[in-house]
Amino acid sequence: MLSDRYQMLFKNLMGLYLSDGKPVGSSTLSKLPEVSLSSATVRNVLADLEQMGLLHSPHTSAGRVPTDLGYRFFVDSLLTFQLPTLGHEHAIRQQLSTDLNQDRLLQETAKLLSGMTGMASVVMLPSKAQETLQQVDFLMLSPKRVLMVLVFSDQDVQNRVVELEQSISADQLHALANFLNAECLGLSLRHARAKLMATLARVEQEHQTAELALLQSADALLSQQASERRPLMVAGKTKLIDYEEFADSQKLRQLYHALQDEQALLELFDKTLQAPGLKVFIGSEFGDDVYQSCSLVARPYTMEGEVLGVLGVIGPSRMNYQKVVPQVDLTGKILSSLLKK
Amino acid sequence: MLSDRYQMLFKNLMGLYLSDGKPVGSSTLSKLPEVSLSSATVRNVLADLEQMGLLHSPHTSAGRVPTDLGYRFFVDSLLTFQLPTLGHEHAIRQQLSTDLNQDRLLQETAKLLSGMTGMASVVMLPSKAQETLQQVDFLMLSPKRVLMVLVFSDQDVQNRVVELEQSISADQLHALANFLNAECLGLSLRHARAKLMATLARVEQEHQTAELALLQSADALLSQQASERRPLMVAGKTKLIDYEEFADSQKLRQLYHALQDEQALLELFDKTLQAPGLKVFIGSEFGDDVYQSCSLVARPYTMEGEVLGVLGVIGPSRMNYQKVVPQVDLTGKILSSLLKK
DNA sequence: ATTTAGCACTCGAGGACAGTGACTGCTATT
DNA sequence: AATAGCAGTCACTGTCCTCGAGTGCTAAAT
Incomplete structure (x- = not known):
């Protein structure tokens, strides 16, 4: 633990350095009103602080500058806050x-x-990995272009355009939306995708090619979503x-x-x-x-x-x-x- | 119009300057293989080019550097392209x-x-001012929160959350979507808003307060859209x-x-x-x-x-x-x- | 009449050098 | 223990100087 005097001098040095950016010397410090010590005394203290690794001299005839450790100590122990109004x-x-x-x-x-x-x-x-789907909706832009809207539990909304291989009817789209809203809500994107994959496999066997294509596209998009975010x-x-x-x-x-x-x-x-x-x-x-x-x-x-x-x-x-x-x-x-x- | 020699020298100077960034002197130029002139001759030419405002000397004992006018001339008349592969x-x-x-x-x-x-x-x-609305849709997030999705003619999709004063039913929302899709498609945002204002006035008289609130919110959002874009x-x-x-x-x-x-x-x-x-x-x-x-x-x-x-x-x-x-x-x-x- | 060679001149860059001032650490004194 | 005093270090600054690149001009050469 540092003595009061050491702390006081260190804090003052910090203050000066933070405001001016120039190495602080012993005489500058000793001239401070709150410091009633001669520069020689200050010098001894500074030498000790340097020994401890809190300060550093850029060169012999320059003042002292805090080291990273010095900053650390200042921030942890000496910092007084200036509260915002x-x-x-x-x-x-x-x-x-x-x-x-x-x-x-x-x-x-x-x-x-x-x-x-x-x-x-x-x-x-x-x-985003933890966010869950809250709502999914589709909008038909044209018979082969569908807009997918994803609403997440954090209120974020994202949308993607799906280009379909073959056209889809409004009813099919509606059915798909219902399916997703029934099955995938409350799931994270990753889980929703897993579920989609499973369904995909099933639908594939049943040869429902139109929905299959859409599901595939939806899948591709969900994966796109996931990776894209910085x-x-x-x-x-x-x-x-x-x-x-x-x-x-x-x-x-x-x-x-x-x-x-x-x-x-x-x-x-x-x-x-x-x-x-x-x-x-x-x-x-x-x-x-x-x-x-x-x-x-x-x-x-x-x-x-x-x-x-x-x-x-x-x-x-x-x-x-x-x-x-x-x-x-x-x-x-x-x-x-x-x-x- | 500049003589061939002037152009040739100027172009070479430009080439050297562009690659090195240092002022180019007469002797550097005269040593170039494609220049078979003495430095003295080159000096005369450079002096003329400086007179014309194409070149400039940073100081007496430095070479020449192109002026803005020099760049202009170079770009307009002398530039040969290096086509990308x-x-x-x-x-x-x-x-x-x-x-x-x-x-x-x-x-x-x-x-x-x-x-x-x-x-x-x-x-x-x-x-965006010229883009027209291609599709409008609403998604109910909760009874008092509605997501508005705007699809523009440039394929851009934007969405906004509207916080309602009072709750709205799914039917009302549907009606509103239908109304907007019937009335505002093909209109620019500004025009759509104008139309909305008109309708607003009418609805207000009819005291349909629920829709009124939504319309008002939609209006606020449309205006937000418009100004927001950098x-x-x-x-x-x-x-x-x-x-x-x-x-x-x-x-x-x-x-x-x-x-x-x-x-x-x-x-x-x-x-x-x-x-x-x-x-x-x-x-x-x-x-x-x-x-x-x-x-x-x-x-x-x-x-x-x-x-x-x-x-x-x-x-x-x-x-x-x-x-x-x-x-x-x-x-x-x-x-x-x-x-x- | 061009072109060139030659020459004096200018100016910035960079090195050497000394003086200054801001420090330090150490030692002797209070 | 604190301080005054002192010698030493070192960056910084300004001056002086040289070097070299480059110029413009003039007179000779082509």
């Missing part, structure tokens, strides 16, 4: 106006987070160019790439899912060098108490945690309160 | 696999363009960081911003719509300083002969026009061939 809360609710379907709502949330924080935001989408949504990537940390365009590019399609993030999100509550990941904790000097502030969101996914913000480790952490937290809370079955 | 064409068709709805198809096209060229791509979406789709923005032209992150940011929501582009696209065929816009021709040293290669795309929108690629003016122009052209052709009513 009620007006702020109201503004968030406003922007997440409620009459959107789930996907759009999550998209809006991503935009909002990125706008509020000036950094990139990430939203992990609920895994599990991650990223907004505001371009905001990151403003930070000196990412001035090297080479690095920035790699970071963008990683944000595009990467596993590393998903693993962190999984960790966040496991142990609910807000989590901060810092630099090396990402498990990938691309995220050097990045931090992620993440939090699960829920629907009626059940954890659905994770939302968060990615930016330079040198971010204003005091503001950002409550912002992410509040946004997660509000989103959770807006999500209804 | 048949294999290439096949690859494009492959990626634009056909069973997508229109919006997704355009999205794929944008991705494809950006991937092929390594630059940002822009697709101007067909103005006219422009941009893909691959982040590819631009790789070009030295955009190394200044300040400028890059502004460019991103402009690409986000800007009018300037739409105006250029309008010009492209007017006079069909491929067009190239260079730097100052954008009419906005943000696009300094950018070029846009754009081309309309059609559906069954009728111009729908414009697609294109944005990158540094110093791009490989010989490759990019045919790529954009071919993609536009293929897209047009894939779009069917």
